[in-house]
């Protein structure tokens with residue numbers, strides 16, 4: 001079993017054995033909630049199968065569900081081709097770059113998949129929060145409280161922008177259609193419906209059972225409380241607090257483009273496989289979006305998993321950032337320059353990267369040094385963008 005992320009899916013390497021005892025090729029089986037698995041298959045059929053060059057993992061058949069598991073919340077499985085050199089475990093881009101931080105891998109990634117995805121784009125004007133809000137922690141954390149309805153009413157269509165709730169306040173929560181049990185099984189993520197150019201309201205509900213009828217709930221934290229808590233001890237070396245411009249950034253209107261994007265371009269979802277080629281896996285989030293979303297996410301991953309390790313301290317990382325001479329970042333910025341709507345306006349990417357860095361603070365698989373480096377990147381960008 002591969003233990004990678006927090007998607008709630010489980011991924012296994014399988015050796016299929018036929019009834020006569022002969023063995024088929026090793027294969028990957030990914031199991032998860034039936035609805036997410038179905039979505040991943042649909043994304044693959046629509047955006048990957050006939051579009052991308054063959055250096056991607058292939059889904060070999062529609063998802064399967066056990067006959068006795070048809071009820072909602074049941075699990076399903078997908079079969080992917082196994083991407084690895086014969087006899088070896090899969091190697092992620094993270095592992096490769098830690099050994100050999102060669103920017104050629106990044107350029108190859110863009111040259112291989114760019115013509116089918118990021119470069120097939122059309123103009124798109126949007127409020128930043130619409131595409132990027134989902135990277136951040138939930139808007140509010142709510143705990144169920146006994147009693148009847150009271151206070152403000154929150155439902156799937158509530159606009160999160162400007163929704164001011166104070167900690168301790170009691171509200172009434174309507175059922176949400178999208179309610180996913182989180183890893184650990186003790187709380188749920190409730191996701192609303194985006195509308196009118198505004199992002200979906202996202203809530204964490206501190207109970208394994210999502211509300212099935214209107215329920216009283218107490219606000220136990222807001223997004224800003226979480227972000228402030230996580231970063232309270234980080235030295236900023238004289239830079240301004242990047243959290244002070246978060247609302248302004250989310251509200252900015254971007255003149256950009258839209259294309260197919262991977263949607264979760266992290267360093268574990270890019271494998272360096274047979275032929276030394278760069279392969280893509282994990283199409284769970286693939287769809288239409290802002291091309292720079294993928295590269296902002298990838299840059300935050302490079303900072304957290306490669307540059308923080310290479311530099312070893314927040315101060316050394318900030319020096320590297322301010323010198324602007326790191327070869328991996330230079331290559332990535334060559335790519336992002338090509339994805340800008342107007343190459344003379346790098347703010348389109350700076351905003352994306354700022355949010356990707358703040359969003360990555362929520363990941364539990366990165367350490368304090370990595371988070372500190374992400375925070376400093378956001379602070380440096382905040383200083384440039386909101387002087």
Ligand SMILES: Nc1ncnc2c1ncn2[C@@H]1O[C@H](COP(=O)(O)OP(=O)(O)OP(=O)(O)O)[C@@H](O)[C@H]1O
Pocket residue numbers: 002003004005006007008009010011028030057058080081082083084090264268269271281282283284
């Ligand atoms: N086709 C494949 N070939 C080789 N290894 C794979 C393949 N698919 C998955 N893996 C391994 O399993 C891990 C987890 O699979 P995958 O990325 O699809 O799901 P996930 O990580 O649960 O999703 P998320 O990245 O959102 O957490 C990968 O990072 C990789 O190490």
Ligand SMILES: [Mg+2]
Pocket residue numbers: 004005268269282
């Ligand atoms: Mg993955």
